Amino acid sequence: MANWIERAAVLAWPLQGRRAGCSYQPIRRRTKGVPLSISPADEPPCGPFRAAPFHEASGHFRAHGEAREGEFRKGPYTYVLDDGGAFGVGIADSFQRRAQELGVKVVGRDRLDPKEPDYKTVLTKIKGLNPDALYYGGVMQAAAKLAPQAYEVMPRAIKAGSDGVYDLSWPKQSGKEAVEGWFCSQASPELVTAPKVEAWVTKFKSDMKCDPTNYAITAYNAVYVIADAVERTAKAGKPLTRTNLRDAIQATKVGSIQGPIAFDANGDILTKTVSIYQWRDGEIKYVAVAPEK
Amino acid sequence: MSALDVLLQQVVNGLALGMMYALLALGFTMVYGIIELINFSHFSMFMTGTFVGLVVLDLMGVTPVSASLTGLSLVGTLLVLFVVTMAVTGLLGVLIERICLRSVRRVSGTAPMITTIGVAFVLINVMLLYWGPQTQRFPQLLPNWRWPLGGAEVTFKQLVLFVVGLLLMVALWHLVRRTTLGKAMRATAQDADAARMMGIDVDRVVVLTFFLGSALAGAGSLFFGLYYGFTSYYIGYTTGLRAFTSAVLGGIGSIPGAVLGGLFIGLTQSLGGQFLGVKWTDVIIFSILISVMVFRPNGLLGAHTPQKA
Numbered sequence: 001m002a003n004w005i006e007r008a009a010v011l012a013w014p015l016q017g018r019r020a021g022c023s024y025q026p027i028r029r030r031t032k033g034v035p036l037s038i039s040p041a042d043e044p045p046c047g048p049f050r051a052a053p054f055h056e057a058s059g060h061f062r063a064h065g066e067a068r069e070g071e072f073r074k075g076p077y078t079y080v081l082d083d084g085g086a087f088g089v090g091i092a093d094s095f096q097r098r099a100q101e102l103g104v105k106v107v108g109r110d111r112l113d114p115k116e117p118d119y120k121t122v123l124t125k126i127k128g129l130n131p132d133a134l135y136y137g138g139v140m141q142a143a144a145k146l147a148p149q150a151y152e153v154m155p156r157a158i159k160a161g162s163d164g165v166y167d168l169s170w171p172k173q174s175g176k177e178a179v180e181g182w183f184c185s186q187a188s189p190e191l192v193t194a195p196k197v198e199a200w201v202t203k204f205k206s207d208m209k210c211d212p213t214n215y216a217i218t219a220y221n222a223v224y225v226i227a228d229a230v231e232r233t234a235k236a237g238k239p240l241t242r243t244n245l246r247d248a249i250q251a252t253k254v255g256s257i258q259g260p261i262a263f264d265a266n267g268d269i270l271t272k273t274v275s276i277y278q279w280r281d282g283e284i285k286y287v288a289v290a291p292e293k
Numbered sequence: 294m295s296a297l298d299v300l301l302q303q304v305v306n307g308l309a310l311g312m313m314y315a316l317l318a319l320g321f322t323m324v325y326g327i328i329e330l331i332n333f334s335h336f337s338m339f340m341t342g343t344f345v346g347l348v349v350l351d352l353m354g355v356t357p358v359s360a361s362l363t364g365l366s367l368v369g370t371l372l373v374l375f376v377v378t379m380a381v382t383g384l385l386g387v388l389i390e391r392i393c394l395r396s397v398r399r400v401s402g403t404a405p406m407i408t409t410i411g412v413a414f415v416l417i418n419v420m421l422l423y424w425g426p427q428t429q430r431f432p433q434l435l436p437n438w439r440w441p442l443g444g445a446e447v448t449f450k451q452l453v454l455f456v457v458g459l460l461l462m463v464a465l466w467h468l469v470r471r472t473t474l475g476k477a478m479r480a481t482a483q484d485a486d487a488a489r490m491m492g493i494d495v496d497r498v499v500v501l502t503f504f505l506g507s508a509l510a511g512a513g514s515l516f517f518g519l520y521y522g523f524t525s526y527y528i529g530y531t532t533g534l535r536a537f538t539s540a541v542l543g544g545i546g547s548i549p550g551a552v553l554g555g556l557f558i559g560l561t562q563s564l565g566g567q568f569l570g571v572k573w574t575d576v577i578i579f580s581i582l583i584s585v586m587v588f589r590p591n592g593l594l595g596a597h598t599p600q601k602a
Contacts (some may be wrong), residue, residue, distance in 0.1 A: 084572075111572035115531045117521050118313075121566035122307045128299035144428035148522055173428040173523070175357070 076104040077131040079144070080123070083138025083164075084111045088262065091162045092137025099135075107131050114141040124155040133158035140167050148178040163187060166277060168211060176282035183287070188214035188256060189273040190286045197257045214258075214275070221256040230253050303563040305442065309451040309520075312458040316516060317536035317541070318551035319465055320509030325503045326469075327482045327545030328398070334389060334409040336533025337416035337508050341481025342382045342514025343431065343524035344420055349377050350432055357430035357522075358423025367434060374434075376517055379508040386507025390533020395496070409455055413529070421526040428525045431518035450520050457516065461509070462552045466506075469548065482546075535562075536582060538582050552592055559583075 010186060023203035023235045078099060082092035089111075098107050107129045111124050126134060134157050136146060142167045148152075150159060170179050191197055191214045200220075204212045229248035238244045253262045274290040294302070323334045353370060355362070362370055385582055397405045440451035469475040480488040481498045489495050517532070518524050535558055543554025558578055565577040585593065 108503075110570050113531065113571075113574070115527050116574075117517070117523075117528055117532060118306075118308075118310055119571075122571045124299060124302045125561075125567050125571075128294045128296070140427075145521070145523060150504065169427060173430065175430065175522075218364060292321045 004267065013043065017147065018148055030264070034048070039275045042253075076133070077124045077129075078109050078133040078135055079107055079129060079131045080109045081134065081136045081138070082109075082111055083114050083136075083142040085114070085138060087164065088136075088138030088142075088292070091164070094136065095135050095137060095162075098195070101195075111141045112136075112138065112146065117145060119146055120153060125148055127154045131157065133160065136161040136165065138162075138168065139164040140173070143167075144173040147174040147182065151175075151178040151180075157163055158183070163215075166213065168284070169277070171282040179279045180281070182279045184277050184284070186214050186275050186277065188218050189289070190214065190219045190273060190275045191258055195287065196258075200257060217258055221258050221261060224256060225249060225252055225254065228252060294419045294444050297408050299567065300564075301443055302445035303567045304560065305445055305447055305451065307560035307563030308556060309454055310538075310562060311556035313456050313513070313517065313520065313555075314530055314532065314539045314558055316454075316461065316513035317332050317510065318457050318540040319461060319548060320506035320513070321448050321536060322540040322543070322545055322548060322551040323465060323469070323509070324506040325540070326548075327478045328499055328565070329482070329546075330394070330409070330586045331406045332375050332409045332506070333533075333537075334412035334512055335506060336529035336536065337413040338382055338386060338389075338437030338512040338529075339514045339517070339533065340524070340526065340529035341385065341420060342378055342511035343528065344429075344520045345373060345381045345425060345511070346515050346518055346523065347377045347431065349374055355434070359432070361436075362434060363436075371434060375512060375515060376389065379511040381401040382511030382514070383504040383508035386503040386510075388521025389507075390488065390500060390503040394501075398499070403514035406444055408420050417526055417529065419593075424526065425567060426526065428523045431522050431566075435520070436521050454516055454520055458552065458555075461512070462548055464546045465509075474498075474501065512596065535578070538578060542582055542585055542592055548591055557593075569597060 080092050080096045080099075082088040092109070096109065100106055108126065108131075112119060112122065134150065134154070136143060136159070138161070143161060147159075147170070150157070152227075159181065163184060163186045165182060166184045166186050167173075168259075185254070192201055192212055197217060201212055201216070204216060226245075228254060229245050233240055233244050233248045233249075250263060250267075253260070255261075259271055264270055272292070276287040276290050278287050279285075279286050305346050317336065317339055321332060324330060324332050324335065350356070350370075353368060353373065389412055393408050394405060397408055424469050435450050435453060439446045440448075467475075469478060477488070477493045478501075480491065480493055481495050489499075514524075517528065536555070539554035539558045540551050541554070542548030542557060543552070561578055561581060562574050567575055569577065590593075
């Protein structure tokens with residue numbers, strides 16, 4: 001493995017760069033390859049290109065979404081939790097910042113230990129502050145326990161998370177009734193139910209024996225971007241070096257099943273779409289595109 | 294909720310949490326009290342017990358989504374669940390003692406303790422490899438009854454946890470203090486060679502101690518599953534660390550000390566979380582532990598024992 005990594009010109013990286021953490025950094029040090037991050041990266045950017053919007057944007061859109069949905073018309077108050085990881089803290093920070101800008105009052109902020117089984121202390125504290133909503137920034141390890149305990153302690157509060165809680169196994173882990181009503185987001189347009197990708201989804205299910213998420217499609221497109229960059233570089237008669245491929249990826253303008261793909265000067269995809277979902281009756285349902293402004 | 298209601302609820306939460314730690318600390322402190330071994334595999338045994346319980350329930354046709362049980366069928370299910378799980382974890386403890394610990398028991402230094410750490414990691418990784426990293430739901434067999442306590446509330450599960458914890462403490466204390474086996478255990482703890490010379494089968498006493506301690510871990514594991522409604526490969530880590538702290542704080546080797554230490558840690562966790570934030574929990578708990586150790590090295594209820602010649 002060591003040899004091909006050092007020779008690689010482009011890496012398609014499936015995990016969020018910071019969340020990949022220990023595994024990503026040693027590999028990054030061994031290669032000067034141009035990492036193409038397939039899923040949303042954390043703040044600050046960990047690779048030159050991202051085929052899905054930054055989580056900074058995701059947190060912002062989510063806060064917009066919550067403020068605009070009318071759930072908060074009467075003095076919105078929210079409490080923010082994170083799971084202590086780079087991803088969770090980052091997205092919770094982003095949400096909190098934008099929520100405050102939009103006039104949503106953040107009544108408190110605390111950190112969950114993902115390995116802690118009991119969250120009743122913090123949930124009782126939150127209940128005492130009587131917020132309208134609870135936002136959780138983090139992944140499933142804490143969410144799997146947070147959902148049933150939040151359902152028990154504060155069943156009527158609006159609850160939301162990021163794509164960290166967009167996990168098709170969540171009802172199985174926490175119980176259908178516990179995840180009912182939770183909002184979550186994905187840094188991607190709603191793709192899996194779009195008619196234009198029906199054939200792709202059918203083939204994915206047949207080959208992978210599981211349902212795809214939107215990020216499976218963005219991952220597919222990320223590799224497609226790499227292939228397109230390689231093709232353009234080769235057709236231009238340039239050697240397939242990391243520098244040339246980086247420049248080619250920067251100049252990408254391709255259509256794809258997620259729409260047109262092009263990158264800004266920062267390496268972020270130009271079309272920043274964040275979709276909002278809600279868990280209903282044990283299934284995740286698309287709600288809308290989160291407003292950017 | 295008013296501020297007083299929140300405080301009252303946090304006290305209730307803390308007592309329930311503390312009793313969970315105490316349940317886990319009881320078996321741990323008993324093993325230390327008898328053979329002076331810090332058995333870190335005890336907490337992984339606790340984690341393993343939850344998965345044994347899941348298998349037992351599955352074999353009885355009880356799953357997280359099956360219809361709830363009442364009356365005699367509930368009592369019968371719980372009885373079978375506890376008896377089988379505690380027997381399995383008890384036997385697993387005996388197996389661990391026989392294979393991994395008996396040969397290093399007389400080795401001075403940290404070799405026995407380090408061996409238990411190795412066993413702990415083996416158990417964690419076996420469970421992780423078999424069950425995977427995802428949280429597994431545990432069937433909720435206990436009814437979800439609740440009673441108001443001012444503006445707070447107490448649940449049936451919290452009451453059961455508290456009452457059972459106290460009963461186990463009393464039963465264990467009675468076993469150690471009032472029975473022939475308990476006398477043999479105390480003799481072995483005091484001086485194993487002298488006990489052997491007096492006709493006590495020390496190896497049998499140690500095996501029984503491990504069986505009891507591991508069976509207690511199994512009981513604790515079932516209460517964990519029934520109370521929280523989930524299990525995972527990592528639950529032994531945080532809960533075990535707090536239980537270890539409870540045992541040390543209360544006086545390692547002291548059965549009432551384990552319960553007192555557990556309740557202290559539970560209340561500290563809930564009240565500290567309320568007033569300072571849950572992110573400070575470990576800082577608070579271990580600061581208190583260090584303070585108690587500095588000023589009272591034997592713990593709150595630990596007795597000073599003279600060094601053996």
